[in-house]
Amino acid sequence: MPNFKTLAIFLFMCLSCCRISLSTISPNSKGKQKEIKLLSGPQDKDVFELKLISEEPLATDIIVHNEAYYKDTKIRRFNGTALGYVTPWNSHGYDIAKIFAKKFDIISPVWLQIVKKKNNYTLAGTHDVDASWLSDVRRKGKVQMPQQRAVKIFPRVIFDYFTDSDIKLLLSDAQERSKLNNELIRGCQEYGFDGVVLEVWSQLAGRIDDNYLYALVLQMAKDLEKQRLQLILVIPPYRKEMPNLFGEKHMERLYKHIYAFSLMTYDYSNFQRPGANSPLYWARRAIELIAPDGCHDVEEKRRKILMGLNMYGNDYTPDGGTPITYSKYLELIRHVKKHLTYDERDVENFFEVKTQTGRHIVFYPTLHSIHERIKLAQELGVGVSLWELGQGLNYFYDLF
Template identity: 50%
Template sequence: MLKHFFLLYFMLNGIETTLTPKSPKTKEAKKPAAGPTDKNVIDRNLITTTPSAAEILNNHQLYYKDTKDTNFDGIVLGYVTPWNSHGYDVAKIFGNKFTHISPVWLQIKPNGVKFEIVGTHDVDRNWMTAVRTAGEWIKVKIVPRVLLEGFTGDDYGRLLGHGDSTQLFIKTLLDACKKWKFDGYVLEIWPQLAGRLRSYDVLIEFIQKVGTSFRENRLDLILVIPPEREQVQPFTPEQFEALYDYVTAFSLMTYDYSNIQRPGPNAPIKWMEKCITNIAPDGKRDKILTGLNFYGNDYTPNGGGAIVTHDYLNLLKSLKGKMQYDDESCENYFEVKNNDGRHLVFYPTLHSINERIKLMRKLRTGISIWELGQGLDYFYDLL
């Protein structure tokens, strides 16, 4: 059904009407209520397969007042980015719903035979203290994501193939942890090297060494891993087993399934389940943090791209009625046309998130959310 809709949608994109949209009314709109409220989204009957635009616009800023209340037992990782600053507030308000918060601050770069960490200008010690205070019941940990940047093929060869280089890399990370009082890192290296190595043995051995050093220093190591795409499995069950005892968790990137070349749902729920069970077919999934997108996609005749909260809400104001629901992907979408043309928008809803959390409970995985600044405040009632 949805495939036929897309075909019709893109055929119609070539047909433009000459009618001028009605001018918006000049009357100032009533500002929606915001902040803590006495009932959660379940008690407010807001979880539905076809929410109306009005329901979302009027309720998305209201969240249950007991922000220490939790509904999920596994590891919950939330990413925070400097370019979506609301995520900093979310981490402080809902800190007790997370076991780990990962600010996207840092990059590690080669500097001659040594390494340097850049991005520490974004480190906010007061914010870290506030998050840890908010998450004191769960004892939330601050684990910045560290991205390898500026590495050539030769740089990777030295890093993975020379023990001295590996130890310098580890020391650089440990020294920064000690200086800034981090609780560990989310390490992003596997996606960059997926498909580029003849043998993954050197990469596995490298991560094992990093993990061993982190454990000896009582630090957490979360490894970012890519999902399966079109029958290609860039991270295998054998690699999962080889690294299981050396990392705290695996952050599985189960989102961005569709793109502007292939418009559609961001993370079909059956695909997500397949990604999980293919990596760990026999259980032992507690260390898999299933990726949950708190952003959407806006497809337009010119392409479009990722859409965040304020853009989504602005487009939602043009929707008269309810969102559509695709049962196969378990995602909501809507189509609107405004002054700048047609928009086909996919964005998570309470229902789509709730169904994915049910899946994670069933498969006994954790959660990783990309990212806190992009979602709606009432989403966190579900955690």
């Protein structure tokens, strides 16, 4: 409950020396623990048949089933656009992309940077391009029937080693932008990419006039489109305490030329303000501010929004804490004896434990929290973007 969660976090962070009653399995417990058989890999039943989607899941159920998934990975439940990010520093994500390729429309490897060197632009990060993996993903994501969609590859691109003067020149000079775009097009054609995911708006918005950003993004989209390539733009979400960097006016100006918008609806909380990773009401609000009900061409605009879903969590400790992926999460949840706590307002689960390393409050996705966000995406008519594949639990993909 919201009041309970706020109080729990306050007590945890401010009064860490007090004795708090926690649901843990003590490593020094003298009682014998029942040995649990862990499931892994393809299974005959999915999470729906097994009735594993619960507001307050049992820790034991998560431990037993998390590495398993339904054997027919071709089945797709989500009918909107689904994008999955993968990164070179998380090799498990490469495997997930291959196993569940048919559940995604777009895979975005986080590989590339545009680098400014003297008067030229160079595409860096190509040493991470794995041709064999790309071939496997495309083969496994290949369509078998006309109504199916083949998976596309859109690597993420950022600007790197740009000085303020480099940015100023790029924003003010159409010929400079053409040089940069030509280098992007060359790389896409060389490696067989379908387009790029551009992450630049958050870095520049609020610092410069919007018209310069429009010029940069629109020219890139149009130059790519001439070569039958597409542009996905990463955009920041609404935050109450900060200026709105991307709103309805930006969407109205850009949506006809941009293939999709990857909305970063995660990292809502931080170590100074612990709490939910992505409250459901906040994700809804972020979408409705960009494409409100009744606005011009609302269905087309929302169809192009990819609501961000975090596959990682946060482990808050008296020292601050850190983001966590599946391995650390599973290590911590083994100390939970019964159910995870459910926050009705944020529609997320968390738990509190004490281990040999100290006290922890852990927020991490569950089948229920992800399922509710998928239902929200379907209700609003938007797609989803997962940051990132390989950080979550295998059985999450039964939901998509």
